[in-house]
């Protein structure tokens with residue numbers, strides 16, 4: 001049985017050199033720049049955006065992320081805490097579509113890769129998702145994510161952020177070119193032990 005998905009209160013999360021905040025329209029040039037990366041287009045934005053004319057992709061993707069909070073998903077811009085540069089995105093979608101669960105996804109700009117941005121951002125969004133509502137969190141129990149087997153970087157990020165491998169889903173992911181890929185299912189539970197903390201505040 002599914003539950004309804006009420007709107008979410010927008011939040012800003014701070015963790016270890018990163019600030020995760022809701023996307024704003026002014027992010028469009030940086031998102032457009034990020035979408036020049038083939039990996040992001042292929043694995044992380046969905047077929048509708050990847051198949052749209054290049055000039056429309058960033059705006060199309062961004063509009064849905066800005067609206068996401070009203071429709072039961074949380075899209076965070078991952079930014080550098082020191083200068084505000086957009087480093088990537090982490091999304092918590094389908095919140096409570098299945099009771100106490102959500103699905104996460106992420107990308108990081110090519111320039112920002114290789115320094116733990118995806119791992120830290122995914123971990124911060126997860127902690128917030130598990131945190132109790134009275135502490136500004138979502139109070140969820142189970143978070144899952146998937147990645148194509150051809151994307152070992154995403155597998156490593158998931159594992160490092162505490163999302164255990166649960167199995168392989170055959171032909172699960174349909175890429176931007178319409179090809180189907182077997183995908184790993186990973187999940188992290190609120191009861192899995194992880195160190196550290198994240199602070200959540202209003203934007």
Ligand SMILES: CC(C)(COP(=O)(O)OP(=O)(O)OC[C@H]1O[C@@H](n2cnc3c(N)ncnc32)[C@H](O)[C@@H]1OP(=O)(O)O)[C@@H](O)C(=O)NCCC(=O)NCCS
Nearest residue numbers: 039040043107108113114115116117118119147153154156
């Ligand atoms: C996957 C992605 C998010 C990784 O971002 P990142 O910030 O560079 O990742 P991190 O720095 O947190 O790296 C975490 C681990 O992954 C490993 N990793 C990163 N890129 C890798 C690659 N291409 N191949 C294998 N391992 C890789 C890192 O070495 C690190 O492991 P280590 O600490 O044991 O060395 C980024 O490459 C990306 O945005 N790719 C395109 C979009 C995408 O695939 N999104 C996920 C869709 S499921």
